[in-house]
Amino acid sequence: MEGACDCSNQPVNDQERFDLLRQVILDYEKKESNLIQILHMAQAIFDYLPENVLKFIGTEMNMPMSAIYAVVSFYSYFTTQPKGRHTIQVCMGTACYVRGGKKVLDGLKETLKIDVGQTTPDRRFSLEVKRCIGSCSLAPAVSIDNVVHKRVNPNKLQDILSKYD
Ligand code: FES
Incomplete structure (x- = not known):
C-alpha cells in the first residue's frame, strides 16, 4: 500500500540503536540545553533509559552523570525501567x-x-x-x-x- 510504513529501517540491535543515538546527539550539537530532547529521542529508541544509555549520553556530551540523572528523575515521563506490555x-x-x-x-x-x-x-x-x-x-x-x-x-x-x- 502506498505510503504504508514497513518499519524496515528501524534499528534491530543495540549496536544500531547506539549508532542512531550517537547521530541524534550530533544532530543536537551535543548541547547541554538540548539534553531533554536527546533523552526523549533516546527513550524512543530504547523504550526506556537504562544506565548504559545514560552513561553513553554522558560520555558523548561530556556531561556529569549527576546532571543527567537530575533531569531524568525530575520528569516523570522518563523511565529507567523497561515498561510492561x-x-x-x-x-x-x-x-x-x-x-x-x-x-x-x-x-x-x-x-x-x-x-x-x-x-x-x-x-x-x-x-x-x-x-x-x-x-x-x-x-x-x-x-x-x-x-x-x-x-x-x-x-x-x-x-x-x-x-x-
Ligand atoms: S476524575 Fe475524571 S475520570 Fe477520574
Missing part, C-alpha cells in the same frame, strides 16, 4: 478518588505485587496514576492501553486483567 493508569482525579479510586489502586498494587511506577517482573503490566482521564461521570475509572474501564471496583480487577496477556 500493558500500561495501567488509575485515575486519582477528585471524582474517581472520592468514589473509590484509591481502593482500586490498592487492589491493583496487591494483585500485581508492584507499586506505582513499577512493572511486573514478567513485564506484563506497568502501573501508573493519572489526574483525570475524562470519564468522571463513570468514576472510578482505569485506563489500560488507553482503553477506559468505567465504574471499576476491586472485585472486577481479576476479570479485567485476565483480558490482557
Whole structure:
C-alpha cells in the first residue's frame, strides 16, 4: 500500500540503536540545553533509559552523570525501567478518588505485587496514576492501553486483567 510504513529501517540491535543515538546527539550539537530532547529521542529508541544509555549520553556530551540523572528523575515521563506490555493508569482525579479510586489502586498494587511506577517482573503490566482521564461521570475509572474501564471496583480487577496477556 502506498505510503504504508514497513518499519524496515528501524534499528534491530543495540549496536544500531547506539549508532542512531550517537547521530541524534550530533544532530543536537551535543548541547547541554538540548539534553531533554536527546533523552526523549533516546527513550524512543530504547523504550526506556537504562544506565548504559545514560552513561553513553554522558560520555558523548561530556556531561556529569549527576546532571543527567537530575533531569531524568525530575520528569516523570522518563523511565529507567523497561515498561510492561500493558500500561495501567488509575485515575486519582477528585471524582474517581472520592468514589473509590484509591481502593482500586490498592487492589491493583496487591494483585500485581508492584507499586506505582513499577512493572511486573514478567513485564506484563506497568502501573501508573493519572489526574483525570475524562470519564468522571463513570468514576472510578482505569485506563489500560488507553482503553477506559468505567465504574471499576476491586472485585472486577481479576476479570479485567485476565483480558490482557
Ligand atoms: S476524575 Fe477520574 S475520570 Fe475524571
